[in-house]
Amino acid sequence: MFRKLMIVGSVGVAAVAAFAATSYAIRPNTQPKLRSSLAVANRPAVSLGNGTAIAFNDTIGADNLSRFGITADSYDQARVVARTTVGVAYLIPGSRGACLVFAQMSSCGNPGTPGGSMLALATVRSGKLVGAGITTDSKHEVTVSSPRGLVAKAAVSGGAFSVTGTAPVRPTGLKFAAR
């Protein structure tokens, strides 16, 4: 009887220990963090209010909030990327990436990983391109081109850039490139 109890007890302990150890090993990292190859990470963190955080959550959308690990803590770690004519562009860090948000639009990704050299976002106001973004430390210039040719060029400063088009642009087929 005692032997049976010992066996059942040890099996239970093993199952509980396995559950605890596996849970610890696969626990999600929920802390927002920007990669060290992004100079913008060195900018001072800005804490956004609840109203802004809720509005940004709506803009980013549930799918991307989950995908890039954006949580309430992310809004205490925001960085000002640029001040444009359509609003302040913020970088919101997540535990699995980051989102650039301004003027009711967002662009998300995992900047700093291979292939993720840039995060950019732009719109057209009064016929002209207005935008902003971030790049990794190795990039110095960002261009926006259309099938007809170069639309805008911006220098990267402190890991960030802003785009202000000087000529009217046709809003179709625009592409970003960083070098």
Add this chain to the structure above:
Amino acid sequence: MLGIKKRWLALVAVQLVALAIGALGAFAHARQHTASAYAAAHCTRYAPTVQTDTNCYIKGTMDGNYITPNLQWRDTQGITLDGNRSWELYYVTSTGASVVYRTGYGLGGSAPGYGAAKTKADCDSNTGPVNGNCSVNWHD
């Protein structure tokens, strides 16, 4: 002697099963916590194929320009990609005008709706084939 060995082997086997059950339970527990919900009046995935109110976020290989077949009142729209690309989101009115134009670079983005008229939703990922989708939330 052989009987004792068999018992020990059986005990080890039972312990291994218990470890496996514990680990599987932990994975199942973690999955429950990573699920997310999304509510909208209607949603339509329109790239790479069109489907309304079901499977709005399923991905497929997309390349180029996509547009919804119908005009509707648009609330928000988004693009999700598995590779970094330049992308575009906008709406097209019944007269063919482009409104609420947004462009970006990354793994995806979003744009607000348009309340002045019913429109078609349009998205572009024209820098090479990539796995992803475009979806739009709308109301009647």
